[in-house]
Amino acid sequence: MDSLKLSTILLSLLSLATITQAQDPNYLVCSCPNTTTFTRNSTYQANLNLLLSSLSSNSTRNNINGFYNVSAGKDPDEVYGMFLCRGDVSNSVCRNCVNFATKDILKKCPIGKVATIWYDECELRYSNRNFFSAEYDSPVFFSNRYYVTVEPERFNQLVAITLSNISTRAASAPSGDKKFAVQQANYNLQILRTLVQCTPDLSTPDCRRCLAGAISKLGSCCDGKQGGIVIFARCNIRYELYEFYNATAAAEAVPAPPPVSLSPPPASGSETRRKGKGGVSTGLIIAIVIPVAVSLVLFYLGFCFLCRRAKSNKYFAQDNDVANEITTVESLQFDLSSIEDATNHFSADNKLGEGGFGAVYKVSKRFVRHLKSEEPRRSCIKI
Ligand SMILES: *[C@@H]1O[C@H](CO)[C@@H](O)[C@H](O)[C@H]1NC(C)=O
Ligand SMILES: *[C@@H]1O[C@H](CO)[C@@H](O)[C@H](O)[C@H]1NC(C)=O
Ligand SMILES: *[C@@H]1O[C@H](CO)[C@@H](O)[C@H](O)[C@H]1NC(C)=O
Ligand SMILES: *[C@@H]1O[C@H](CO)[C@@H](O)[C@H](O)[C@H]1NC(C)=O
Ligand SMILES: *[C@@H]1O[C@H](CO)[C@@H](O)[C@H](O)[C@H]1NC(C)=O
Ligand SMILES: *[C@@H]1O[C@H](CO)[C@@H](O)[C@H](O)[C@H]1NC(C)=O
Numbered sequence: 001m002d003s004l005k006l007s008t009i010l011l012s013l014l015s016l017a018t019i020t021q022a023q024d025p026n027y028l029v030c031s032c033p034n035t036t037t038f039t040r041n042s043t044y045q046a047n048l049n050l051l052l053s054s055l056s057s058n059s060t061r062n063n064i065n066g067f068y069n070v071s072a073g074k075d076p077d078e079v080y081g082m083f084l085c086r087g088d089v090s091n092s093v094c095r096n097c098v099n100f101a102t103k104d105i106l107k108k109c110p111i112g113k114v115a116t117i118w119y120d121e122c123e124l125r126y127s128n129r130n131f132f133s134a135e136y137d138s139p140v141f142f143s144n145r146y147y148v149t150v151e152p153e154r155f156n157q158l159v160a161i162t163l164s165n166i167s168t169r170a171a172s173a174p175s176g177d178k179k180f181a182v183q184q185a186n187y188n189l190q191i192l193r194t195l196v197q198c199t200p201d202l203s204t205p206d207c208r209r210c211l212a213g214a215i216s217k218l219g220s221c222c223d224g225k226q227g228g229i230v231i232f233a234r235c236n237i238r239y240e241l242y243e244f245y246n247a248t249a250a251a252e253a254v255p256a257p258p259p260v261s262l263s264p265p266p267a268s269g270s271e272t273r274r275k276g277k278g279g280v281s282t283g284l285i286i287a288i289v290i291p292v293a294v295s296l297v298l299f300y301l302g303f304c305f306l307c308r309r310a311k312s313n314k315y316f317a318q319d320n321d322v323a324n325e326i327t328t329v330e331s332l333q334f335d336l337s338s339i340e341d342a343t344n345h346f347s348a349d350n351k352l353g354e355g356g357f358g359a360v361y362k363v364s365k366r367f368v369r370h371l372k373s374e375e376p377r378r379s380c381i382k383i
Helices: 002-021 043-058 091-108 152-171 204-216 247-253 268-276 282-328 336-340 349-354
Strands: 027-031 067-072 079-085 115-119 122-127 140-144 179-187 190-198 228-231 235-240 367-370
Touching: 027 091, 027 140, 043 067, 043 079, 043 091, 043 122, 079 091, 091 115, 091 122, 152 179, 152 190, 152 204, 152 235, 179 247, 190 204, 204 228, 204 235
Parallel strands: none
Antiparallel strands: 027 115, 067 079, 079 122, 115 122, 140 228, 140 367, 179 190, 190 235, 228 235
């Protein structure tokens, strides 16, 4: 009895410590069409509240592999919802992100029947339609605001090849397991990081198909961009030139091959040797050690130069690109001030209400979102 009480107290203290330590997730983007709204105190709202608390409470379960989908209510007022956490985040980070999202999404989309919110760590969405059926699942894609400056064609190619390769790996995980894979590749003196993920319930061919569809969108959003994200309900892909996932945790979450030196056109040498023998061959060691050593030396040599260049050049030169992009491509859809805002924390929200920018995506400052013209206009409104 006493030890039970004691452990309860200890557990409470532990969870209190976790709560106080927990950080807000890193917001990326949200969307909600202003064409489908519910009235306050309606059945839909009641169902939505039920759904959100169900998502929130189920996020504490440990055996869900970061994914849960559920619906609430009956037909005209039925609400479908899901969350998906990034494959490498811990259960507690996942839980924290989902809990935060269930509150945050209502602040940003107070009366939207359909809403989605994305953070680095997790995604949460709900709708009056079952977004798992293909006809209601239109992808959202957005890109890092910066362009690669060296060999953009080669970069695009490297991104596509690496993402395709890891798609096969992610999709091959048994049904119910995390379908998630990350891979690094060397790009000049930088490291390209790629990630693909499907919801754990997808079959291998469906996951591969979904990811292939996502990769095929890269041309529309992310040509020559330093980073990009494409999100369907059941799968998503992302790449960046910085570490946007925890590589250590990712390696623990799903077994992955060691980082390899990649450069298209693919060097067949190391791959064939690896497949040829059961053990670790000398050829493999050479194939790995030499590029790594050379990369390290080059990295070391290039490091200070890059640092200096990044400090002096990056923002000055590339902000001009961004300004061009916003005025030419995004002027109608974007709240310019929210993109240029120095923080990610919606200090420009008031402008939304009064300005001509009624229908916008609120996007974290690092990203630019690309709307297809036939897509309905959407908004993320703050009360
Ligand atoms: C909704 O219900 C709450 C409490 O039941 C009430 O205070 C509020 O006035 C209602 N709002 C509308 C718009 O009916
Ligand atoms: C998960 O959600 C369902 C409703 O969909 C609810 O009945 C159940 O209690 C939740 N599980 C947990 C662990 O909270
Ligand atoms: C989750 O989605 C799948 C696929 O559409 C569906 O079969 C299942 O019923 C959903 N689960 C809930 C609880 O809605
Ligand atoms: C990455 O994951 C590892 C293992 O799960 C953890 O120990 C480490 O603190 C994480 N790093 C960051 C920066 O979150
Ligand atoms: C991708 O996989 C193919 C075949 O599995 C291999 O030949 C190629 O080298 C790989 N490329 C990259 C960039 O991983
Ligand atoms: C949705 O937003 C657009 C663009 O601001 C606006 O013209 C339209 O009236 C809004 N629709 C509704 C139903 O509020």
